[in-house]
Amino acid sequence: MTERPAAVMRLYDTLSGGVRDFAPLRPGHVSIYLCGATVQGLPHIGHVRSGVAFDVLRRWLTAKGFDVAFIRNVTDIDDKILTKAADAGRPWWEWAATYERAFSAAYDALGVLPPSAEPRATGHITQMVELIDRLIERGHAYTGGGDVYFDVATLLDYGKLSGHRIDDVHQGEGVATGKRDQRDFTLWKGAKPGEPSWPTPWGRGRPGWHTECVAMAHEYLGAEFDIHAGGMDLVFPHHENEIAQAEAAGDGFARFWLHNGWVTMGGEKMSKSLGNVLAIPAVLQRVRAAELRYYLGSAHYRSMLEFSETALQDAAKAYAGIEDFLHRVRTRVGAVVPGEWTPRFAAALDDDLSVPIALAEVHAARAEGNRALDAGDHDGALTQAMSIRAMMGILGADPLDERWESRDETSAALAAVDVLVHAEVRRREDARARRDWAEADAIRDRLKEAGIEVTDTADGPQWSLLDGSDK
Numbered sequence: 386m387t388e389r390p391a392a393v394m395r396l397y398d399t400l401s402g403g404v405r406d407f408a409p410l411r412p413g414h415v416s417i418y419l420c421g422a423t424v425q426g427l428p429h430i431g432h433v434r435s436g437v438a439f440d441v442l443r444r445w446l447t448a449k450g451f452d453v454a455f456i457r458n459v460t461d462i463d464d465k466i467l468t469k470a471a472d473a474g475r476p477w478w479e480w481a482a483t484y485e486r487a488f489s490a491a492y493d494a495l496g497v498l499p500p501s502a503e504p505r506a507t508g509h510i511t512q513m514v515e516l517i518d519r520l521i522e523r524g525h526a527y528t529g530g531g532d533v534y535f536d537v538a539t540l541l542d543y544g545k546l547s548g549h550r551i552d553d554v555h556q557g558e559g560v561a562t563g564k565r566d567q568r569d570f571t572l573w574k575g576a577k578p579g580e581p582s583w584p585t586p587w588g589r590g591r592p593g594w595h596t597e598c599v600a601m602a603h604e605y606l607g608a609e610f611d612i613h614a615g616g617m618d619l620v621f622p623h624h625e626n627e628i629a630q631a632e633a634a635g636d637g638f639a640r641f642w643l644h645n646g647w648v649t650m651g652g653e654k655m656s657k658s659l660g661n662v663l664a665i666p667a668v669l670q671r672v673r674a675a676e677l678r679y680y681l682g683s684a685h686y687r688s689m690l691e692f693s694e695t696a697l698q699d700a701a702k703a704y705a706g707i708e709d710f711l712h713r714v715r716t717r718v719g720a721v722v723p724g725e726w727t728p729r730f731a732a733a734l735d736d737d738l739s740v741p742i743a744l745a746e747v748h749a750a751r752a753e754g755n756r757a758l759d760a761g762d763h764d765g766a767l768t769q770a771m772s773i774r775a776m777m778g779i780l781g782a783d784p785l786d787e788r789w790e791s792r793d794e795t796s797a798a799l800a801a802v803d804v805l806v807h808a809e810v811r812r813r814e815d816a817r818a819r820r821d822w823a824e825a826d827a828i829r830d831r832l833k834e835a836g837i838e839v840t841d842t843a844d845g846p847q848w849s850l851l852d853g854s855d856k
Contacts, residue, residue: 415446425465425469434645437495442686445734457500459488462481477581513600525630525633533587556568573587573591598623608636612641615644675704679700717763723775726772729742729746807848
């Protein structure tokens with residue numbers, strides 16, 4: 386990829402409520418914290434949409450020449466984890482580890498780059514205790530009934546991320562006897578029989594959910610960093626409470642807040658409680674991993690993605706069309722290496738990651754490349770194919786990337802068939818050159834019997850698979 390001046394990137398910041406020019410704190414370096422999984426069960430496509438969306442952000446920033454520190458946490462201690470493990474009669478730590486592996490496998494299957502670090506909540510108890518201690522010392526937290534709570538009333542601008550008025554705040558934690566005010570939220574939960582706990586100055590217990598990310602973001606990215614990302618369902622109370630703790634502790638925290646939309650079914654957020662879960666392994670029995678990634682990343686990251694089987698299959702066909710063009714060019718012209726993305730593609734991603742517009746550029750290049758290929762313009766077709774590889778690489782779904790080809794058994798099988806068929810085609814061509822029409826016809830008939838059709842074109846013989854009705 387050639388050097389080019391970095392255009393100004395603009396991102397929608399939930400805190401300011403609008404699109405702003407993005408410039409990192411440190412020139413040439415971007416720091417990102419993404420709220421990762423609470424590992425209570427199998428990941429579904431709603432869970433991994435944020436992973437795909439912000440993987441595109443990371444890839445684009447890297448392509449623009451930035452060094453990106455990307456942190457994605459794992460919440461491995463939580464009420465739901467403890468409840469589900471107890472119901473199943475399994476140790477909580479085994480339950481969490483099992484589903485952490487399932488999430489890692491799902492991210493990997495969809496080509497999501499591994500984070501720079503993936504800290505677990507249970508590995509950062511010391512940092513959480515230190516944070517809570519600072520909040521108590523600064524008068525923003527208090528102990529009660531064995532728990533520790535954040536005093537919401539001590540922060541005058543509480544609610545600025547979500548737009549909640551402080552008088553209308555409901556934390557969803559239920560009634561707690563140790564709270565001074567039901568608007569306050571839990572930082573530390575006192576030990577209960579049968580639950581894991583850690584020693585602290587205010588007694589044994591375990592962390593509250595909202596405290597984990599503040600401590601881990603500070604540990605890996607510092608008191609102030611560039612981007613905090615996550616699903617829009619985290620805006621309140623989770624991210625609101627993160628800001629409250631960080632600022633009360635004296636940290637600048639995140640300069641941009643990015644939130645992705647939900648995957649919905651029937652207009653409702655996909656969730657286990659609704660019973661409309663589509664687990665990643667189940668979906669991957671119907672479409673290939675690259676096709677599922679294409680589908681999840683095809684809408685604008687801030688929009689809702691309404692799931693339907695038709696939409697999933699349409700996305701798979703669109704991806705297969707791109708793949709087919711690249712394979713045709715490679716077969717007819719030769720090796721296709723990544724080239725240059727188009728200016729419109731770059732402008733689209735610089736405009737708050739407008740992936741639908743970027744994909745329109747990919748499909749425009751494919752259409753132009755097909756026209757060039759059909760006209761015998763091999764140079765033109767190759768140029769478009771190289772551009773497509775560059776653009777699809779940024780989107781994490783380049784069909785010719787070795788991770789997709791090596792994992793796609795169909796592609797591997799077709800590659801092997803291609804070698805064998807070309808050997809037969811060469812024998813047929815030799816027979817035609819000798820005017821041995823009987824041998825040439827016999828080879829063609831054998832291929833057709835195997836479900837392979839050979840078509841003579843201006844570029845020489847080309848083969849394709851017949852469907853069952855054509856044999």
